[in-house]
Amino acid sequence: MSQTLHARRLVTASQIIERPTIRIAADGSIASIEPDSAPQAANETFAATFFDIHTHGGSGHDLMEATPKAFANVSGFLARHGVGHYLPTTVTASIDKTLTSLEGIAREIECAATSRWNPAHARPIGIHLEGPFISHAKRGVHPPAEILPPDIALFDRFQQAASGHIRLITIAPEVPGALDLIHHCALQGVRVSLGHSNATAAETRCGIEAGARSATHTFNAMRALDHREPGILGVVLDEEALYAELICDGVHVAPELVRLWFKAKGQRHAILVTDSMAAAGMPDGEYTLGTFAVKVADGRAFSADDLTHGKHTLAGSVLTLDRAVSNLRRFTGAPLEVASRLASHNPAILLGLGDTLDGFEPGKPANFNVFDEDGELERTVLHGRTIG
Incomplete structure (x- = not known):
């Protein structure tokens, strides 16, 4: 099942993307990342x-x-x-x-x-x-x-x-x-x-x-x-x-x-x-x-x-x-x-x-760490699945 995730920011190897909307395909890969489109209420940080x-x-x-x-x-x-x-x-x-x-x-x-x-x-x-x-x-x-x-x-x-x-x-x-x-x-x-x-x-x-x-x-x-x-x-x-x-x-x-x-x-x-x-x-x-x-x-x-x-x-x-x-x-x-x-x-x-493990691009596995407002690990997403 495809899903959509919102964050306050996405930390990549080269930049910080503000208010991203991340769409995950049914196979657990990243379908798209759209900056500046997440709801203002989103307050989590995503990183590799x-x-x-x-x-x-x-x-x-x-x-x-x-x-x-x-x-x-x-x-x-x-x-x-x-x-x-x-x-x-x-x-x-x-x-x-x-x-x-x-x-x-x-x-x-x-x-x-x-x-x-x-x-x-x-x-x-x-x-x-x-x-x-x-x-x-x-x-x-x-x-x-x-x-x-x-x-x-x-x-x-x-x-x-x-x-x-x-x-x-x-x-x-x-x-x-x-x-x-x-x-x-x-x-x-x-x-x-x-x-x-x-x-x-x-x-x-x-x-x-x-x-x-x-x-x-x-x-x-x-x-x-x-x-x-x-x-x-x-x-x-x-x-x-x-x-x-x-x-x-x-x-x-x-x-x-x-x-x-x-x-x-x-x-x-x-x-x-x-x-x-x-x-x-x-x-x-x-x-x-x-x-x-x-x-x-x-x-x-x-x-x-x-x-x-x-x-x-x-x-x-x-x-x-x-x-x-x-x-x-x-x-x-x-x-x-x-x-x-x-x-x-x-x-x-x-x-x-570096290019194979921590890249956030369409087609790559949807692997993220999700941090709360205080910067503590809240949950992990591997291949689009929430781990805990």
């Missing part, structure tokens, strides 16, 4: 659905389970929080476990491209390989025994298992062999993100010269900033063209440093991610991230093993992207049209998908 390029799971499931049940639960959960597309993200595990997970994830990605996929669910459209090519010094909760030196042949095995669906990979540029792998990935069109790294400034610049285009969860699992040796963090904040993820939950990064990151990267190269794990959307308790145990309490996820040794190592988050956008607005004062861009347009542009 979010694109989470760094999520490990949610709703009680880890995406490395790589089963239809896990993907159905996670994809439905993400959609209820404004996500239209996402990259299932791996965590360091054994080679065999990683290969098995990549094969299963690839099957779900290919299913999501067909009519069999539930149109009310967010769609996985590629894979973010986080590990095993990272630094032991900044491994976070990644299991040390499974961290491996960068290896082109092994990456090719991973990509073959993934049926070519690896779109993003996190690599520590200072590890021997990293620059060759970064260059190899870049030549294949796989975007490289620098992270879990103890790199110096010079080592980081070499990674960028080899083809890296982004940074993984800025501030976290990175060499600390020093005024004489700025290290990877200093270069990430200073290098204008480099994209930079951030987990904006107020736990991983203090509000003062969220503001510093936003000032440094601006509205064009800052990217909001969740790094969410299975406990997102769930009560406190014990969960898994990849193959290891995580304990969640008071909105914080910690490595269960580290807790037994008196350490408090964060293990992903329980953040959702709608809350990340809201937190960014609260921490920085950024307007909704800018904050939502960081969770939708910027990650799409990084991956070369």
Whole structure:
């Protein structure tokens, strides 16, 4: 059934359309957008659905389970929080476990491209390989025994298992062999993100010269900033063209440093991610991230093993992207049209998908996030259907 939607404004990648009337065809695509035609009473803002390029799971499931049940639960959960597309993200595990997970994830990605996929669910459209090519010094909760030196042949095995669906990979540029792998990935069109790294400034610049285009969860699992040796963090904040993820939950990064990151990267190269794990959307308790145990309490996820040794190592988050956008607005004062861009347009542009994921044109899927007068997510529309 066709339908007509009215809004106070529609935020696109390049402009704000005032008082649009949006007509949706029976197949869930956009039929037309007419500016300056909505009733004056319309007070909602429409914007692109979010694109989470760094999520490990949610709703009680880890995406490395790589089963239809896990993907159905996670994809439905993400959609209820404004996500239209996402990259299932791996965590360091054994080679065999990683290969098995990549094969299963690839099957779900290919299913999501067909009519069999539930149109009310967010769609996985590629894979973010986080590990095993990272630094032991900044491994976070990644299991040390499974961290491996960068290896082109092994990456090719991973990509073959993934049926070519690896779109993003996190690599520590200072590890021997990293620059060759970064260059190899870049030549294949796989975007490289620098992270879990103890790199110096010079080592980081070499990674960028080899083809890296982004940074993984800025501030976290990175060499600390020093005024004489700025290290990877200093270069990430200073290098204008480099994209930079951030987990904006107020736990991983203090509000003062969220503001510093936003000032440094601006509205064009800052990217909001969740790094969410299975406990997102769930009560406190014990969960898994990849193959290891995580304990969640008071909105914080910690490595269960580290807790037994008196350490408090964060293990992903329980953040959702709608809350990340809201937190960014609260921490920085950024307007909704800018904050939502960081969770939708910027990650799409990084991956070369801007024209296909967040465009509002006749014939494209009617995917919108609908925000109330206060800028809070009210509901999501996917393929013309209201999600909640």
